[in-house]
Amino acid sequence: MAAAPVKQRSGPGGSRAQLPPCYYEGYLEKRGPKEKASRRLWTCLCGNTLFFFNNAKDTHYVEKLDLGGFVSLIDDCSRDRNLEAARLILRMKDGETKLTAPNLEARELWKGFLYSVIDLNAPSCLTLLPGQLQMLREVVDKERSRRRARSTPTRAPPSPLSVPLVGEIPACFRPVSRNEAEVLLERHPDCGNMLLRPGRDGCSLAVTTRQDLNGSVFRHYRVTQREQGGYIIDVENPIPCSSLHEVIDALVEKTAGTLQPFLLEEPYEENITYVSSNDENGERMLHTAPSSPLHRAPSSPLPRAPALPPKQDRWCSKAAVSRSPAPDRRILTSSVPSSPTNPMRRLILSPSPLAHTLNEELKLKLEKRRASQD
Template identity: 30%
Template sequence: MSVNPRVVHKRRETITALPLYYSGHLQRKNSNEQDFKKFFGELRGTTLFLYEDDTQHTYSEKMNLEKLKSMELVGHYQQKVPSTFNLNLHTEKVQLKMDNLDKGMEWRGYILTVIKKEVPSKLLPGQRLLLEEVLAQEKKRVHPGHRPPLPPRPDFLCAASPSPKHPKDEPDHKASTMPECFFKVSRDEAEKMLEANPEYGSIILRPSTRANNYALTLRQLTASGTAMKNFRVTPAKTGFVIELDKPVTLSSLNDVISYFLKKTEYRLQPYRASQPYDTSIDVPPAPKCINISPPLPKTVPKAQVAPMKRTETKPEESDYVVPDDCAPEYLDLNQSKSQFDGELREALKSRRANIYAANEKEELSIYQNQASSKSQSVAVQWDKDSSAA
């Protein structure tokens, strides 16, 4: 079943995060190779991505053409034979072969336009229009704000200015912190480490055989035994891409490890090598400048003046000492107090008698008044009865 080309291009754009300018079949050969290899190439930005065929989602190789020095045609202009171009890069020399001269010149025009930032001369009007659109799109990608250039800075500010930071949309892969399970080992060495020491962990992040790429080696327990799996992790403009059936883009390598831990329900753990432990205790020697003799007792200084002796006078046996409670002043005070208590009792007794007498008189008068009023009412009633008779 063929894959829809639009779906393939969308997935490739997600992985590379670069606009597509030109694509087509071509062949490539490095300086140390004898035969050409067939690829499907895509020019995205200033990078040439090479795929095994036009249905592959992830690229097999890529070429950074940003520092391209020249692209020259090999041989004479012949229409019906494949055309070969020499690309002089800053690190190596590469040859690209196209099916015919027209395809080769189209590739050359697009590559030189995005690298030199100018449209080549001697083009047809339709070709010039297409390349001008590509050039405008590339300038917008490289300089999104179209800000005017800043004036030159003074020398003293240039000396004190800090080093420029990487823009937010281009993460620095080299400066990012590497996970603890990263080891500079090959695929076979990583599998041997996981097989020999399963108690240390089951995930190793390692460099890939491709330049500037990474790979992840896992050791999993299955019903039939242990299985080793390897995944490719590719750096991209927005972070790192795990090349799965549906590629996953994450911001850092630590997030890549966390993604695998979550997907395996934390049954796998990052590989951490064992740290050596000491098995003996060394007693340090005693310091030489410490005095271990007991402290001397403190001496109290002697007084300069002899203390005066206090003499106490004792009463003679013939003298009689009168106690304090039997002193004459105390006896007079007790007598006056008892006399005052007696007078107070008499006054209270007479006051109480007067109160009782007054109360008896008042009760007697009330009783007499009630009796007289009762007798009067009886007499009146008697008169009424007698008159009625």
């Protein structure tokens, strides 16, 4: 068999080290939908993608084929100049790719690995040895774990800004990560193409921009705060700015208005909706509450607030006591006519124990003064 044993190859700092785990690799002749001749390339099945290298020692792939658009995989029984070679036709949604393995055994093994990562199930209809089938089952388990880990959202570690922001924060500031900023700009192209966000180190800021050039082109610029105040856009020729608003204005000006702040206006609901259940069949439905003001039925009027007790005029009370200290005077008549709706009506004063005590003391003082004068 010409295929190499299953292992993951890695290059020093090359792109191969950043690829998903390699399940199988070896030389294949490849002819794409728009290619006129086949090329012999070192092929690696990494995750659910085929990566093609010029040779086995290269660290940067020259092509890749995502198997997410898989349609079918069939044998090509046409003859090849190499009588031992075995051909395959890999049909995708955007065309078909012809692959040629060194021999029939290598073709069966390639088919087994391809089906395993596409269907996430080891095929049983191929002519393979028990040890090879066990290898395919292990690949299925690894690929399932890889996809599960990739689909599980992982929260980025919190990176609050340790440096307090100076001045007002622009409206295009969003507390998002680099990837979230790219998604926001791509999903809402009409809301602007530049936003301000926290930097990864937590001590700086960053500006993320998006432009169209045969697809989305993202750029990220670091914005650091100066010790003496203000900010700097860290580019080849640093741009000093006195405030974050000036940072945004400088980028708009440098690009002749091509970059515009990202302002996402999130809509609010115009009607009040609620979910209720049907008493007969239990079906739950979404209802819209009436937009007109609510009116109570005549049979159930709004409860009236209890009437407050009439306030007593303490100044009038004191005046009454000073003018007539007799304890038996209890009625103070106002000059305003009494009526149910008029608050200035007759006040009935109950005798106060304190007033009685003061009257008694005044009597004693008068008696002592008269006795001293006699």
